[in-house]
Amino acid sequence: MEVVFRNSAREVLHKDKLLLNREELMDCSAWEAVQEERKPFWDLRFRQFYSDGIHIGYCNGDVHQELHVSTVEQAPMPCIAFLQQGDIVTMAHGEEQPQHFTSGEHNILLNAYTTAATVYKKQQDLKVFVLSFLPERFLALAENTSPVMEALAEYVAGKKPSFHKDCQNLPLTPKMHMLIESMKACGYRGGLRKLFLQSKALELLALQCAQLEEREKRPVPGAKLFPEDIRKVHQAREILLHDLQHPPSMSVLARQSGLNTFKLKAGFKHVFGNTVFGYLKDHRLEQARNMIREGDRTVTAVAYETGYSTLQHFSNEFKKKYGLSPKEVKGSRL
Template sequence: MSIVDRNGGFGETEYFDKPVIYDPISESSFDISGKWSKRVELGPGLALIVTDVTFPRHFVVRFDIERAPLLFCFILSGKARSTINHGRGGKTSIDGNNGTSHISFFPKSRGVSEFSAGTPARIVHIQLDPILLSTLLHGEFDDIPPDFYAAVEGSLKSRYHCSGIMTPNLQIALYQMLNCSYHGLTRFLFLEGKALELVAFQLEQFLFSRKREKSPQVLRQSDIERIHEARDIVIRNMKQPLSLMELARQVGLNEFKLKRGFRRVFGKTVFGYLHELRMERSRLLLEEGQMNVKEISYAVGYMDSGRFSDAFKRQFGVRPSLYYKNKSFSYSGGRGSLLP
């Protein structure tokens, strides 16, 4: 059931609180607002929810949670704001912006998630039962920070949230998941594996790597903005990359701060990021089938197609020539394979 509210300060607002159900075997769905969100039950304690929509009006989803799962959230586009009420008047507000990811755990809580009108929202959620995560970790909790340990234990009194910028590893895994070309049980297993891979990448970024850092240095907002500018320059100059010295000069940072800050923000070195960018771009060009291997190697910045072939094999486990000929290696089935 939906309720339209024209007096709430946002203009026309639409509310929904019904669940979304998706059957990964038959690939049929029952959704709550005209095919905008799908839920995939991947197994006991593990579920995938994908939202892809541009709402015509301010949109609010209400939720009421008793025993919460651990929630891993990835915002590929758009913005969302969640307001969570919990325990003795406590309230937490979470702003989810384009390119960010989040881990949260809020048992015995209720609240709303809000989406702006006219802004495309493409968001992936993975729900993971704390008991399942504990089982997957085989009881090895030494690397888990204390504030997250209570959530893994499933304590109804604990609250947890952390967020950050999505790393290249997360972006690639999300792309592969959303463009799954498999069907039936193979599709089911592929999605389950990718969901757990995303959980692993996010835990490494937010929790395990932070635990290993002895004296993390806080980056100023101005430095973070310059590091994002450096990333954009790397993307624009993929074919003819700048030297680290020149890149640092263009964004107004010294080399040391750029190297350290880039790894902190994106989880990769500058040239590690460039390498993954080239590999993913070349894989997409191979799947399009409009260029041969030599042309693609030039297009992504390799003057020697042999070196490109070696790099591609290290990244994907197969030579680009074989990938080009045999599309069974393809991860991509088109944007509509999981979503409408």
């Protein structure tokens, strides 16, 4: 699989292999590399570390001209992209709106290393830090942590409206900067290096999730809902539940129902007493329990039909809600 570099006129400048291949990571237990890349269009230095499902990557350098970079689509590899310095616009595969990062911002991406297009402005001293996880590792970390982490896990597991798409980028805090710089400067070797980098990576993830939790708690100015808005919220519910395996993203759901995302979110809370994500999750699990009670499907089939990409994640969510595993319900017919 390759990555294609184009100029502002969309002329191909260069083709190369992907910097990070998810499938290759899954076949190794640990890996570290340092790379310098000098091309007419940029001079960059990359450093990467991978171990136990956690990938840490950072680069810095100069971009000599506006650059448009595209790759083939890969499976999800959830990550937090921290732009310490620079200006980048990225468009994920399947998305309709670009995500613009400027200095001192971070956000969640489904896969930072495979995008439909990423635009680098001409700039000096670009500094990017990326913390990525194999999906299985992230799902394990997210279990029984916080509502934000669980929502992210559902997003990573796939087949639900994107969690972060309508969220603005968050600011890097001094603590985040300090952690990132300590990871860059890590002087340990061997097992101590692995322990240090993994611990700091998890601390960085916790800081970001705490920041997201804090934002979720902030009061949102009320939006006056007219009868027509309420009707559209009910219409949005029907669209959302029409295909549990492939529900629309938040922005697509808003557009199809004729609401902006703010009124869609506020309307769901007002009408159904739940978030869009929360409502979908509860409906999926209720449908799953009904299917299991009927007894004519395997638990694996039920998980797939209700939109879960892994049996383990489905079983964890099911037991968390009902206190019994899917197999226990199937055996007892409760």
